[in-house]
Amino acid sequence: MRIINSKRLFLVGLIAVFLVAGLLPWLSGCGSGSDKRLIVAATSDLENSGILDAWMKDFKGQSGAQVELITDSDQNVLVMAMHGECDVLITHLPDPEQDLQKSNYIQGRQEIMHDDYVILGPPGDPGGVKDSPGAADAFKKIGNDKTQFVFRSDGSGTSYKETDLWGISGIEDFGDWMIQTESGMADTLRLASEKGAYTFSDRSTFERLSGELNLEIVFEDSEALANPYSVMEVSQLPFPDTNLQGGEKLAAYLASTKAQRHFKLGVWEPPSQTDE
Numbered sequence: 001m002r003i004i005n006s007k008r009l010f011l012v013g014l015i016a017v018f019l020v021a022g023l024l025p026w027l028s029g030c031g032s033g034s035d036k037r038l039i040v041a042a043t044s045d046l047e048n049s050g051i052l053d054a055w056m057k058d059f060k061g062q063s064g065a066q067v068e069l070i071t072d073s074d075q076n077v078l079v080m081a082m083h084g085e086c087d088v089l090i091t092h093l094p095d096p097e098q099d100l101q102k103s104n105y106i107q108g109r110q111e112i113m114h115d116d117y118v119i120l121g122p123p124g125d126p127g128g129v130k131d132s133p134g135a136a137d138a139f140k141k142i143g144n145d146k147t148q149f150v151f152r153s154d155g156s157g158t159s160y161k162e163t164d165l166w167g168i169s170g171i172e173d174f175g176d177w178m179i180q181t182e183s184g185m186a187d188t189l190r191l192a193s194e195k196g197a198y199t200f201s202d203r204s205t206f207e208r209l210s211g212e213l214n215l216e217i218v219f220e221d222s223e224a225l226a227n228p229y230s231v232m233e234v235s236q237l238p239f240p241d242t243n244l245q246g247g248e249k250l251a252a253y254l255a256s257t258k259a260q261r262h263f264k265l266g267v268w269e270p271p272s273q274t275d276e
Contacts, residue, residue, distance in 0.1 A: 036065075036066065036243060036246065037066045037067070037068060037243065038065050038066065038067045038068070038087050038088065038243050038246035038247065038250065039068045039070065039085070039086040039087045039088075039243070040056070040067060040068065040069050040070065040086065040087070040088050040089070040090070040250065041070045041071075041072065041077045041080045041081070041085070041086035041088075041089045041090075042069065042070070042071050042077065042089065042090040042091070043071070043072075043073070043074045043077060043090060043091045043092055043093075043156065043157060043229070044071040044072055044073060044156070044184055045074070045092065045156055045157060045158060045184070045185055045202060045205070046071075046090070046229070047071045047184075048184075048186055048205075049204060049205070049208065049265050049266050050262075050265045051262050051263075051265045051266065051268075052069060052071065052090075054262040054265065055253075055254065055259055055262060056069055058253070058258065058259065058262075059249075059250055059253050062253065063246075063249055063250075063253075065246055065249070065250075067250075070086065073154050073155035073156050074091045074092060074093040074096075074155060074156050074157040074160070075093070075096075075155030075156070075160075076155060077089050077090075077091050078091060078093065078096055078097070078100060081100060081105055081106055081232075081234050082100065082105050084234060084238065084239035084241070084242065086234060087233065087234055087242050087243040087244070087246060087247045088231065088232070088233050088234065088246070088247035088250050088251065089106070089231070089232055089234070090112075090229060090230070090231050090254070091157060091229070091230065092157035092158075092227055092228060092229045092230070093157045093160055094228060094230070095160075096160075097109055097230055097232065100232075101232065104235050104237045104238065105234065105235055105238060106232040106233065106234055106235055107232065107233055107234075107235045108231075108232055108233045108247075108248065108251055109230050109231075109232035110230060110231060110232070110251065110255060110271075111228045111229065111230050111271040112229055112230060112231050112254045112255055112259070112270075112271070113228075113229050113260070113263060113268040113269065113270055113271070114226055114227055114228040114229065114268065114269060114271065115202055115203045115204045115227050115266060115267050115268050115269065116202075116203050116220065116221075116222040116225045116226050116227050117135075117158065117161055117200060117201065117202055117203065117225040117226075117227050118200075118201055118202075118203050118206060118217045118219065118220045118225065119135060119138050119139075119198065119199075119200055119217070119218050119219035119220075120189070120192065120198060120199050120200070120201055120206060120215040120216065120217060120218060121197075121198040121199075121215065121216065121218040122196045122197075122198075122214065122215065122216075123214065123215075123216050125216075125218045126147075127141065127142055127145060127147040127198060127218075128141065128145075129141055129142065129198065129218045129219055130218050130219065132219055134221070134224065135165050135219060135221060135224060135225055136165050136168035136169045137169070138218070138219045139165050139166055139168075139169040139171065140169040140170060140171060142198055143166075143169060143171030143173070143174075144171070146175065146177040147177060147197075147198060148177050148179065148195055148196065148197035148198065149177065149178055149179065149197055149198045149199065150179045150181060150188055150191050150192040150195065150197050150198070150199040151166075151178055151179065151180050151181070151199075151200075152181060152182070152183070152185070152188050152200070153180050153181070153182055154181075154182040154183065154184065156184075156185070157227070158185060158200065158201070158202055158227075161200075161225075161227070162200045165200075179191070179195065179197060185201060185202065185205045186205060186209060188201070189201055189205065189206060189209055189213055189215065190209075190212075190213070192213075192215060193212075193213040193214045193215050196214070198218070199215070202227050203220075203227075203266075203267050204266030204267050204268060205266075207266070207267050208266065228271070229268075231250070231251045231254045231255075232251075233247035233248060233251060234247070
């Protein structure tokens with residue numbers, strides 16, 4: 001078994017979309033500028049935390065906007081943006097986000113919050129991961145020892161970061177010890193807990209579910225494993241019908257202290273500089 005390199009697959013798809021999109025710069029997208037609806041596409045990693053619903057309720061009450069919220073994997077959300085199928089997006093996939101901005105598919109990208117990723121394992125750390133000097137070293141030890149590990153391959157921002165770390169670790173021999181799943185974060189954590197396996201998670205989801213899991217943090221590094229979430233609008237350059245005004249208003253709300261009051265639903269923190 002080999003880990004599916006989701007980042008590589010996404011970038012290949014990105015190139016294909018660019019080639020097609022090069023023929024379509026004057027065509028309208030599927031945005032909602034004409035009827036003033038605001039289509040928000042967001043990472044499903046935030047779906048069960050309650051923060052997306054809290055944000056949308058606040059924003060609709062403040063602006064009176066008609067908002068349609070769609071949640072999916074980060075990879076699929078960015079593909080929606082490339083097809084003009086949304087007006088604004090919330091994801092945690094920094095490198096592809098920057099690629100889309102450089103190619104003028106999105107604009108106004110700004111970080112709105114962050115937490116960090118952690119490596120989790122059974123109580124007592126039977127795999128001896130805690131003393132690892134870095135996250136990739138921890139993965140290397142898990143791989144060398146063939147310790148059970150539950151790996152997400154669902155196209156989420158978490159799975160992209162995880163894939164990068166496995167690549168850095170140098171491990172290439174993935175056997176039965178690697179349990180691959182396309183489930184979301186919550187189900188991945190429950191599976192790892194049930195199997196007595198190690199896994200990789202955003203801190204907010206783990207903290208929310210920790211009471212029902214037989215897992216503990218065995219490696220953490222808030223700087224090296226930073227997990228930033230950003231908001232950005234789909235550009236009107238390729239998709240003139242995009243509801244850019246509505247997207248900019250939502251982005252301004254998400255960067256405000258009012259939106260930050262909902263960070264208590266996880267362990268998120270604001271970026272170092274935020275605008276009211």
